[in-house]
Amino acid sequence: MTSSFSTVSPSSTASAVHSKPTVKANVNLNEAPRIQLGKTTNQPVSDRQKALRTLFTQFQKLYAGVLEQQPTLAHESSLAQENDISGTTNNLKAYKSAIHHAAVSISRRPPPDRIPHSSIGTVRESRAAQQAEQLAKASRLSPERLRRYCLSHETMVQWGYPDSTITELVVPSTTCVSSEGFAQTCYRCKIDFVVSTSQDMGDCIFHHGRTVPERIEGKRVWIYSCCRKERGAAGCEEGVHVFTDNDDDVKLAQRVPYKTTAQIIEEKGLKGTKHVDVVGIDCEMISTTAGSSLARISIIDENGAILLDEFVRQTVSVLFSGVRAADLENAVMDINDVRAAACSFIGPDTVIVGHGCVDLSNSVTSDTSRLENDLRAMRLLHPHVIDTAILFPHDKGAPFRRALRDLVKEKLGYFIQVHTADAGHSSVEDAKATLDLLKWQVRDDQDDIQA
Ligand SMILES: [Zn+2]
Numbered sequence: 001m002t003s004s005f006s007t008v009s010p011s012s013t014a015s016a017v018h019s020k021p022t023v024k025a026n027v028n029l030n031e032a033p034r035i036q037l038g039k040t041t042n043q044p045v046s047d048r049q050k051a052l053r054t055l056f057t058q059f060q061k062l063y064a065g066v067l068e069q070q071p072t073l074a075h076e077s078s079l080a081q082e083n084d085i086s087g088t089t090n091n092l093k094a095y096k097s098a099i100h101h102a103a104v105s106i107s108r109r110p111p112p113d114r115i116p117h118s119s120i121g122t123v124r125e126s127r128a129a130q131q132a133e134q135l136a137k138a139s140r141l142s143p144e145r146l147r148r149y150c151l152s153h154e155t156m157v158q159w160g161y162p163d164s165t166i167t168e169l170v171v172p173s174t175t176c177v178s179s180e181g182f183a184q185t186c187y188r189c190k191i192d193f194v195v196s197t198s199q200d201m202g203d204c205i206f207h208h209g210r211t212v213p214e215r216i217e218g219k220r221v222w223i224y225s226c227c228r229k230e231r232g233a234a235g236c237e238e239g240v241h242v243f244t245d246n247d248d249d250v251k252l253a254q255r256v257p258y259k260t261t262a263q264i265i266e267e268k269g270l271k272g273t274k275h276v277d278v279v280g281i282d283c284e285m286i287s288t289t290a291g292s293s294l295a296r297i298s299i300i301d302e303n304g305a306i307l308l309d310e311f312v313r314q315t316v317s318v319l320f321s322g323v324r325a326a327d328l329e330n331a332v333m334d335i336n337d338v339r340a341a342a343c344s345f346i347g348p349d350t351v352i353v354g355h356g357c358v359d360l361s362n363s364v365t366s367d368t369s370r371l372e373n374d375l376r377a378m379r380l381l382h383p384h385v386i387d388t389a390i391l392f393p394h395d396k397g398a399p400f401r402r403a404l405r406d407l408v409k410e411k412l413g414y415f416i417q418v419h420t421a422d423a424g425h426s427s428v429e430d431a432k433a434t435l436d437l438l439k440w441q442v443r444d445d446q447d448d449i450q451a
């Protein structure tokens with residue numbers, strides 16, 4: 001083992017109660033470090049030096065397997081540990097007792113076999129690292145833990161998910177790629193119109209907000225959230241007419257047929273691909289001459305790392321979009337390509353997690369921001385789905401759903417979707433928050449089992 005060094009490792013585990021102790025160059029690393037005197041010292045130097053030797057002996061023993069990788073580690077930890085204790089007590093007896101307890105606690109740690117490791121560092125640091133490790137372990141979204149939260153086929157159908165038993169979803173009786181030239185009802189202003197890309201801006205006068213009940217002068221009235229005008233008032237925004245097939249899955253299949261995850265994997269030769277256990281998913285939709293169309297898909301893994309984040313090339317004309325035109329123009333994958341890309345992560349056993357109700361006042365179209373509509377937009381039939389809006393039911397029961405941001409605030413104590421209503425929601429942020437909620441539930445249920 002080297003006995004001297006010239007640089008201090010950047011991953012020093014020293015804590016900072018006093019000024020942070022550092023290992024000086026050219027010291028003998030096989031001997032206990034010398035006490036480093038700060039501005040004040042609460043205990044006699046001779047006692048501190050003795051304590052340092054005690055701590056160093058324990059750290060040196062504990063780190064035997066990793067000292068070769070980081071020879072200064074025992075010096076750093078013993079200096080930091082002594083500094084921690086010296087800074088928090090004036091009483092010599094209490095100081096000695098704290099040193100003794102620290103030495104015993106260090107001697108009981110399992111030896112680290114790598115750096116970083118929860119056994120490395122001062123008592124405080126090691127304890128915090130162990131707690132973080134336990135939390136991660138308790139939050140682990142393993143397939144066995146997740147099965148109980150997955151929706152049954154009946155529940156999926158009840159909550160408006162596409163019904164995988166309807167063969168016409170996979171094998172449509174007819175095709176209807178675009179509705180250009182056909183009459184539809186605009187979902188914004190409720191007027192019948194002929195679908196066309198040559199509409200003028202202002203053909204559609206509408207409110208983008210919802211109506212919410214309010215009590216004004218003792219009378220209950222419905223007020224638009226967008227402009228605070230009373231229900232029935234002329235629209236406060238102008239656009240073009242747009243339509244959606246809503247949850248008419250047979251009609252949607254005529255535009256782009258549905259596929260099962262297993263089918264895509266078979267067709268694309270993705271068998272044998274290492275699929276992940278669980279994904280969070282979020283989609284953005286736009287209005288086209290074929291109704292609502294998938295414009296962007298974001299898929300994250302259980303740690304929040306992005307697996308896929310793609311804009312989708314449109315094969316029909318766009319009528320209205322909350323997505324930048326350039327992003328759509330530059331997109332290389334069409335819906336079939338992104339679906340195949342998604343199935344390089346999503347296998348037949350993967351659990352897809354989403355929240356069935358993101359703040360609706362933010363959505364571009366009336367039917368976005370629900371997990372069943374994300375799957376609908378992808379035209380994907382998948383058997384293992386967890387919907388946190390169903391997992392955390394509304395007090396009033398179905399069909400009411402709690403907003404994602406309210407649940408996150410209540411259960412996790414942090415805020416999401418704090419930007420303005422026009423900015424829309426961030427797909428990745430929502431997907432991550434949804435997985436965090438599920439981890440909370442997994443931990444909570446384990447506590448129940450242990451209790
Ligand atoms: Zn309005």
Ligand SMILES: [Zn+2]
Nearest residue numbers: 186189204241
């Ligand atoms: Zn309209």
